[in-house]
Amino acid sequence: MVSFRELRDKYQIPRVKKIKLGWWGRYILNPPSVVIAQLLMPFRITPNQITVVWLLMGLAGGILFSFGDYWKSIIAALIFQLTIVFDGVDGLIARYKKLSSPSGEYFESVTHTLVHDIFIVVGITFGAYNQTGNILMFALGFSMVISLLLHKFLFLEKIHLFVKNKLFSKVKKTQKKIKIHKSHLTLLKKIYDSTFFLYVGISLINFVTIAAIFKRLDILLWFYGLTFPIIIAALLFFEIYRGYGWVSELFK
Template identity: 30%
Template structure:
């Protein structure tokens, strides 16, 4: 149908081209609404090889996301619509965590986990429907930046209602706020703005900044994915934090809070204290590394160099 449409548009009057396009779109939607599980399983681009989600994502979430993707395609949902549903599911789960009821908190982690499934589904739908876009990636990142802090906020409020300890809210706020990647976002934002001024031939603040020897230019990159430090860092990132919360909520449902030195303690409370202290420290260390390494300037030089290489070819 796509090939037919592309050729037909060349030999069709302008007033009839829109009709052909509509016919093609209708046919595409009809095909997607009748897609089979076998077709979806055989679709070689269903899984993005660049995504690293670990054993949990590969062995548990991916098989489940296949069936959710199937229903999403049959319902005619777009990738961006799935991303919005992912965010709503995560926020709803975070709100449920704010209730002291075990049932509500269990519902909260179920909704958070379902949001993670949808986080895989939106990419699968985008690749199957050929809707991969920068806007879709943007929505996906924004969704994460909303859900993760809300999860910590909800945990803190829930722990307060459960134990009556106000500091749980404080630690929940600290963990939620410093889980935001504002340092990395600022680095890329400033590098992009500087590059934009260069392309517009406006004032170029870093006009004299040279990359020099290519081997000397070390852009900020993640450490080896298999290193012990990287694995430790992963415990402070999504989805590891969500999975830890899931386990802790289940433990709280089975075992009552312990009393230590006259204070009631729960696994979630201990988690909030640890992450409320360690996440700010981690973020400060990252900012320090970015500043000392002048990573914004280096990122700008790298982007400008890529454009120069492109234009010279």
């Protein structure tokens, strides 16, 4: 059986450093990923099968959140924490068994969107409504889920246009735009980099967990539903003016 240290040092830590999970992800959630992957290695389990597992876990967590019941919400929050753990498991198995593939990465990316953008927000929206009876929870939840999806769309659409319109030769021209608005863009980028971690991934799930513990899913929705659109609007402005230089780096 492959050792814990080999899996961690060779197949996990380089990836963790690259995607910057923070101390909670690196020291609390990732060690269990290594242990589970180590236990599953002898079996004929594929990365996609693990991805299906945490996809179903996310769906179950969203359903549990929707009731608005305290203990169901606590269980749901723990389930979403576990989705991060199993997200690490499928990657470890894929890298160790050399089963990584474009289709597998695509499936995992779609699963991320479903679980961490849609299932969790829809669940806490219905849960907050059932806790408070305030119909505004649906508007705030809609604002939050649309903002999460727009965040991905703004980046993916730029990559799509870069490839579709063959902009390799035009990159230098678009980069000149950055100099015109350099001070403004630098400020926007600093604001984005220093605050956006609050809105996605592990940080979002941690805040959802805290809200579930204190039975205040409504406050969570008020915060994200009102502030997230502002962040997305700033990001849109930033992407319009900074050109395609960063996209070209992806294709080198």
